[in-house]
Amino acid sequence: MRHTRLLVAFPALLCLACPGDWDEPLGSVRGGHIDDRLIGDWRCQKSGGAEKLRLGIVPFDKDQYVFVMSDPSGREAPAFIRAFSTTVSGHDVMNIQVLEDKVRSDGWTYARLWFAEDGRLSIDPIRKEPLEGLPDDVESRRLAIGDLFASPELWEDGYACVPFPEEKPSERP
Secondary structure, eight states: OTTHHHHHHSHHHHTTTSSOSBSSOSSOGGGOOOOGGGOEEEEEEETTSOOEEEEEEEESSSSOEEEEEEOTTSOSOOEEEEEEEEEETTEEEEEEEEOOSSOOSOOEEEEEEEEOTTSOEEEEEBOSGGGTTSOSSHHHHHHHHHHHTTOGGGBOOOEEEEEOOOOOGGGOO
């Protein structure tokens, strides 16, 4: 797979070390919505670590996004990711799926994308451990995520992102 090295380099962002934690999203793509604050080019760094990545977020349609994740140096080919929000107990949870050459219906990861008071975008994937022991259906997952949403134990320490600096025309190769 052409994105293997990039994905291994940034497993904490979307738990990409796992081939997708769940077999389905938390809701229908038709229930998703676009948050204009997410749209843009972001420079992200692993919370408490040195791992960095560049993340472009663009709307695909009125309900979902395409994320383009890349090595900031540009040495690796980018990875393309499908994402859309589902409202769970009044909170937005992002359904995330890495796009591969083969079309898949499984391989979903869930995360919260939120803005800190300083304007930084934070991306925190859901941990599987707090959801262990639940029946293996999406409604049980939705209820548990809604109940645990405010609990820090539900979330991995993900990435903190700031807008990627715009290149001036004279800086382009």
